[in-house]
Amino acid sequence: MNDNTVGHIVVFGNEKGGCGKSTAAMHATVALLRLGYKVGTIDLDARQGTFTRYLSNRFQTVLREGKNIPSPTHMPIKRSDALTLKEKQDEESAFFFMALEEQTRENDFVVIDTPGADSHLNRLAHRFADTLVTPVNDSMVDLDLLADIDPVTLEVRGPSTYAKSVMAVREARKSELGLGLRWIVMRNRINPTNLKSKRDIEAMLQNLSGRFGFTYIQGFSERIIFRDMFLKGLTLLDLDGAETGTGFSASQLAARQEVRYLAHALVPEDMRIALMRRKKAANA
Ligand SMILES: Nc1ncnc2c1ncn2[C@@H]1O[C@H](COP(=O)(O)OP(=O)(O)O)[C@@H](O)[C@H]1O
Ligand SMILES: [Mg+2]
Structure with missing residues (x-):
């Protein structure tokens, strides 16, 4: 935002593939750019590389069609081919720190996509998150990502491994760094026709949000529009008329x-105010 910007770090994470981390990271990135923020992106999922491919498709579209759309500065973290595990981890951590240092210096937000598995890089990213966003697919099965739930009584027996690790990270950030961690849980691929499941899952997430200390937001419905512009690297916010909604179904x-x-939900209050000031100053 100014000369000594330290970008707000948003990590999309959970310990499961296919929940929508990359999809949500991409849409959040474009939405933040469209709000007027500078955004840097980092992909830690070198194996899948979905976020990187989504963005490289976007850069191709800009080159091919001369489309005038905002894009982030992107940095994928390549896998190290060092020989020992220790060397691999050290090298990958170093790549990550270098990317993080540069991206937080240059941008208002740094959006980080992570693999759906426990790894040293994934744990590292969680430690640096100012905001962690955990997408959960819209089914009771996926809630076990957050909590151990009795299948018969639906009673919550306790946090899952992942929720425990997030709570431990939050404690560590607070005691070691004096920093908070905002945790946002969003539902994804909500099926609008299944009202009972919608109610049950919503009630369960409301319950868990109080116990585990996260903010629950509604998230994304199951919609083709969330996936069918991947090859062009676009999102619905890039369509003509997106700003006003003209021509939108x-x-x-x-x-x-x-x-x-x-x-x-991602923008902290102070950043919202700073952006307003910046826009007013630009218009003055
Ligand atoms: N809200 C949604 N509506 C429709 N398809 C979705 C939605 N969210 C994700 N998908 C699709 O689900 C699959 C997994 O999503 P992805 O973002 O790659 O998950 P993750 O990064 O957690 O592995 C992809 O094919 C993606 O296009
Ligand atoms: Mg992914």
């Missing part, structure tokens, strides 16, 4: 609302 408008809601 009801479903596209609803999707836009879902993405904007996530983006607003």
Whole structure:
């Protein structure tokens, strides 16, 4: 935001593949850019590389079509081919720290996508998160990502391994660094026609949010628009008329609302005010 910017770090994480981390990271990135923030991105999932491919498709589209769309500065963290595990971890950590240092210096936000598995890089990223976003797919099965739930009584027996690790990171950040960790849990691929599941899962997440200390937000419905522009590297916010909603279908408008809601949840109050000041100064 100014000469000594230290970008707000947003990590998309959980310990499961296919929940929508990369999809949510991409949509959040574009939404933050469209709000007027400078965004840097880091992909720690070198194996899948979904976020990196999504963004490289975007850069290709800009080159091919001359499309005038905002893009982040992207840095994938390559896997080290050092011989020993220790050397690999050291090298990858160093790549990560270098990327993080540069991206936080240059940007308002740094969006980090992570692999759906426990690894040293993934743990490292969680330690640096100012905001952690955990997408959970919209089914009871996926809630076990957060809590151990009795299948019959639906009673919560305690936090899952992942929730425990997030709570431990939060404690460590507080005691070692004096920094907080905002944890946002968003649902993903909500099936709008299944009202009972919608109610049950919502009630369960409300319950867990108080116990585990996260903010629960509604998240994204299951919609083709969230995946079918991947090859072009675009999101619905890049479509003509996205700003005003002109020419948008009801479903596209609803999707836009879902993405904007996530983006607003990501912006801390002080950054919101700073951006307003910056825009006013630019218009003065
Ligand atoms: N809200 C959604 N609606 C439709 N498809 C989705 C949605 N969210 C994710 N997907 C699709 O689900 C798959 C897994 O999503 P992805 O973002 O790659 O998950 P992760 O990064 O957690 O492994 C992808 O094919 C993606 O396009
Ligand atoms: Mg992914």
